[in-house]
Amino acid sequence: MxxxxxxxxxxxxxxxxxxSAPDLATAVNHSLADLGHAALSETRVRQWIGDGARRLVARAIAGRRDIDAEPPETEAALARFFVHYHDCLCDRxxxxxxxxxxxxxxxxxxxxxxxxxxxxxxxxxxxxxxxxxxxxxxxxxxxxxxxxxxxxxxxxxxxxxxxxxxxxxxxxxxxxxxxxxxxxxxxxxxxxxxxxxxxxxxxxxxxxxxxxxxxxxxxxxxxxxx
Known part of the structure; x- marks a missing residue:
């Protein structure tokens, strides 16, 4: 080198x-559950990390990385995400x-x-x-x-x-x-x-x-x- x-x-x-992906995935899935959405695998959540919490949550709601606009539930899901992530910040x-x-x-x-x-x-x-x-x-x-x-x-x-x-x-x-x-x-x-x-x-x-x-x-x- x-x-x-x-x-x-x-x-x-x-x-x-x-x-931090395991704890981010936990917070994302709790947030989705609060809004009646199905849970995602940690593997999928890992692919969406890197552009901030809001983008991560929007991708999770949409179920894909590439999104043209935020889903309507993004604001509500982000508020829930912050609550849940605070509770599991360094569990895993x-x-x-x-x-x-x-x-x-x-x-x-x-x-x-x-x-x-x-x-x-x-x-x-x-x-x-x-x-x-x-x-x-x-x-x-x-x-x-x-x-x-x-x-x-x-x-x-x-x-x-x-x-x-x-x-x-x-x-x-x-x-x-x-x-x-x-x-x-x-x-x-x-x-x-x-x-x-x-x-x-x-x-x-x-x-x-x-x-x-x-x-x-x-x-x-x-x-x-x-």
Missing amino acids: KPLQASGLLFDLDGTLVD SQLYPGVRDGLDRLRALGRPMAVVTNKPAAFTGPLLEALGIAGYFGATVSGDTLGVKKPDPAPLIHAADQLGVAVGDCLYVGDSAADQGAAAAAGMPLVRVPYGYPGDDAIFADHPAAMTLTIDQLATGLTNAS
Whole structure:
């Protein structure tokens, strides 16, 4: 692996640091049940994660990833989703393999780090705390921190500013098309994790420029460059 260069590191949350799909699926299915809809498999829900809670809920009601407009029940289902997700936020969510070791090594290198996610702030901080990784990050930018969210580049730029690192000196680590779009618009190199959620695999196949590394492999690459 060639050495990497980055003064600051920004990370997506769901599908990159944390596999939160089991708890998201639970909250989605409880919300659907409240509205009289049938439950969905966790496998299907995994394919719809990555564009924020509202989009996830709208896809669940419609029963497909690609939707032209939100179903009429989206607002009611989203309100129920927030209630249910609060109750099961970290029941089965877990860090991906190599994440904690990689974060330890990156912190030892003195690299400032931030989380940039489309998850609402009410869930971002508590999930990071529950999994014991909140202390690694000098900034957290959630889906409702600004007036826009990924794939808009503003959250990434804001996170870099919060860390005091030039945008061009940061790497963004993610797993989705929203991550790719935000990084490209911000002028940041993107490292894609080799796991995450499968909904955007075809997009990465069409645009394979991103390096694919686990978090611990990223730490190794930066260590070799030091």
